[in-house]
Amino acid sequence: xxxxxxxxxxxxxxxxxxxxxxxxxxxxxxxxxxxxxxxxxxxxxxxxxxxxxxxxxxxxxxxxxxxxxxxxxxxxxxxxxxxxxxxxxxxxxxxxxxxxxxxxxxxxxxxxxxxxxxxxxxxxxxxxxxxxxxxxxxxxxxxxxxxxxxxxxxxxxxxxxxxxxxxxxxxxxxxxxxxxxxxxxxxxxxxxxxxxxxxxxxxxxxxxxxxxxxxxxxxxxxxx
Numbered sequence: 001x002x003x004x005x006x007x008x009x010x011x012x013x014x015x016x017x018x019x020x021x022x023x024x025x026x027x028x029x030x031x032x033x034x035x036x037x038x039x040x041x042x043x044x045x046x047x048x049x050x051x052x053x054x055x056x057x058x059x060x061x062x063x064x065x066x067x068x069x070x071x072x073x074x075x076x077x078x079x080x081x082x083x084x085x086x087x088x089x090x091x092x093x094x095x096x097x098x099x100x101x102x103x104x105x106x107x108x109x110x111x112x113x114x115x116x117x118x119x120x121x122x123x124x125x126x127x128x129x130x131x132x133x134x135x136x137x138x139x140x141x142x143x144x145x146x147x148x149x150x151x152x153x154x155x156x157x158x159x160x161x162x163x164x165x166x167x168x169x170x171x172x173x174x175x176x177x178x179x180x181x182x183x184x185x186x187x188x189x190x191x192x193x194x195x196x197x198x199x200x201x202x203x204x205x206x207x208x209x210x211x212x213x214x215x216x217x218x219x220x221x222x223x224x
Contacts, residue, residue: 012032013034026217028217042054042197071162089156101138149171164193
């Protein structure tokens with residue numbers, strides 16, 4: 001996928017990216033060139049390699065071979081990837097249980113160096129985008145599974161990261177909230193982010209600009 005108006009410096013690129021776990025292949029070598037403004041669905045059955053691909057792109061799994069770069073900068077470990085602007089939401093989300101939904105977003109923003117004067121507005125806007133405008137003061141244990149999932153997505157949306165990688169972000173959601181979340185992710189792509197969604201749900205994959213299917217670690221473009 002290419003966009004003539006997009007400078008190469010904005011591209012998330014994987015070259016010969018391969019992941020092995022001992023003798024088992026988690027991800028066969030794959031080449032990807034993903035431009036800002038693009039929303040990509042990564043589909044496949046459980047165990048097909050979807051999570052492995054996302055984690056490798058995020059610097060959370062060290063590839064056996066190949067490389068990942070963003071804006072021409074090599075993506076090393078997770079810390080460097082985060083500093084480059086790559087945000088990852090693992091399957092099931094990752095909320096701090098002792099913080100409210102809004103505090104989870106605020107603390108994450110403060111940790112990224114966002115000035116205190118704007119963090120609450122950004123947190124509120126992100127929670128509103130996923131339909132949690134009235135639940136920001138609730139602890140994770142007071143939220144349903146779907147609400148927790150949406151709160152974790154709000155953390156990513158508020159970050160303004162250049163790359164958003166989300167693993168099964170709609171698995172706990174009903175039809176209305178699934179569409180709400182997908183609309184928020186689409187808006188992030190329109191604003192200039194690379195958005196990659198791993199999903200087993202055809203309805204969640206349908207709005208994406210492109211679909212990459214994984215089968216036992218082998219990647220094939222279904223559409224692009």
